[in-house]
Amino acid sequence: MSTAADVAPNEYGAENPEVRSEYPEHSHRHYLLVALALAIITGLEVMVSYVHIGPFFMPVLLILMAIKFVMVVLEFMHLRHDHKIFHYLFWSGLLLAVLVYIAYLATFKFFLPA
């Protein structure tokens, strides 16, 4: 479907010379590699859930989950290259959520010896 918006796509660049990629160092290949890494880690997570690895089960799953989480936040959400204030905002929200859980556990005497 051809519309006025399709005509001379570079016209937008010409009208707005400041329009540019904010992250020119992030090529298609970079994002593809990140996506592949995420897929592999997801596969590993599923594999771990079927394989008996004893006491390492939870730590391995949680570490893999954290790696995927951080990869999406830093690479896909571009937080790695963005202003520090966005870091403070996002991670403080996450930290507060964790602190709430710790407070809940403390309320139910989870950290006290049995």
Added chain:
Amino acid sequence: MSHSHAQAQPVGEHTTTGISHNRLMMWTFLASDCMFFGSLIWVYFAYRGRYFEPPYPRDVLDIPYTSVSAAVLLLSSFSIVMALTALERADMRGFRGWLLGTILLGALFLGGQYYEFITFYHEGLTLTANLFGTTFFVLTGFHGTHVFIGVVWLLVQWLLSYFGKLTPAHVERFFVTTLYWHFVDIVWILIFTLVYLIPA
């Protein structure tokens, strides 16, 4: 101010802080949404293993099926970032293609969730069946609602691009949308591991 910080300043918008208002708004919202989903996940954990009536998680949760839906959502994160780079390059055809792919993947995820919920219902797991049902459906239901809002939002932007209302001059606006979509994905990363993979 580093090069990346300078690039955080959007075109034509003057702000007293030197950063985009739209971006600041979205990151603030995402920080609050972290706490929202955090509280739902913690409630799920608080009642984990305290289900005195069936069906229990091991009776209903299907890991292979959910693995596919997790992969679908991860793929949609990839496709939306490709849409963003296409928009930055003023490649409107590529932008619309990748964005449509993201919309379809999001809709596929929602369809999968709907099928899963219906299956659980037929197996006796409802919102009021037991604590597992309540905590599970509230958590995944809210996540599904977020995905639905995201799909509608993306669909609107896809349509707007055909009328010249979303152009490469609006990269910042679309970037804010991608932040929301990626957040929805990372919440599912947490839910998939904490709810599905770690047995109660």
